[in-house]
Amino acid sequence: MSDDLTILHDDGVLEIAVSLSTAGSALDHGAVLAGNEALQKVMRGSLKARAVLLTGRGKNFCAGGNVAYFAAADDRREYLRGLAHDLHTLIASLYSTRLPVVAAASGWAAGAGMSLVLHADLAIGGPATRMRPAYPGIGLSPDGGMSWLLPRIVGLGKARSILLRDEVIDAPAAVQLGLLSEITASDDEVAGRAREVAAGLAAGPSGAHTAIRHLLYSSASNTLAEQLAAEAESIAALSVTAEGMEGVDAFVAKRAPDFPGARG
Known part of the structure; x- marks a missing residue:
């Protein structure tokens, strides 16, 4: 466009x-x-x-x-x-x-x-x-x-x-x-x-970027306990996404992650 x-x-x-x-x-x-x-x-x-x-x-x-x-x-x-x-x-x-x-x-x-x-x-x-x-x-x-x-x-x-x-x-x-x-x-x-x-x-991990921005903006109104809970939920949810799995697997394999390829 x-x-x-x-x-x-x-x-x-x-x-x-x-x-x-x-x-x-x-x-x-x-x-x-x-x-x-x-x-x-x-x-x-x-x-x-x-x-x-x-x-x-x-x-x-x-x-x-x-x-x-x-x-x-x-x-x-x-x-x-x-x-x-x-x-x-x-x-x-x-x-x-x-x-x-x-x-x-x-x-x-x-x-x-x-x-x-x-x-x-x-x-x-x-x-x-x-x-x-x-x-x-x-x-x-x-x-x-x-x-x-x-x-x-x-x-x-x-x-x-x-x-x-x-x-x-x-x-x-x-x-x-x-x-x-x-x-x-x-x-x-x-x-x-x-x-x-x-x-x-x-070209980076869109899901991680979205989560990081959400965590940063919500932190102003969260207590520490609420923010810690939000972080735990966020990192767990991202770990089973295509980008999250690609990032971890690429790190273990000592190669650059292909986030665009993971998104399909």
């Missing part, structure tokens, strides 16, 4: 553009809708993806919402409510697909762009990558789940500082805070490296 905004690559990576090269790399509403439609197809089983790659089509990943559109809206309240609803539906779909998510965070990831990077399991940046909440600068509060996820990544105290002071976070600081997973040597390498990481995840 391929259109202007979403591409399903042969290796199982579903690439979703969140911004275009126009409008200053602002979040594109059409791209949000197209991305959610593709993810819905994944959940219905009509699209066979094993990893998601979020990209921007311009020099920036996503510079936030299109503020000119905010200003021009006949009813700003209803316009922003609708835009936030569609963005949040996309984010919910990212979790519902249960697929690992990679972000190619070139240049600016501001506002909603920063929120989307936070939801990626692995985010690849370059030397020029910058992150910024951007909402206070236009007198607004966060959307895209930033106020929920940022304190869980950096801690409540640091999240307060980042949000209230509208801090600009450069690439090294973003790695140190856990907002980026790695930085490439040059900005030109970000897209290729992110694509490589996504392809590696798509």
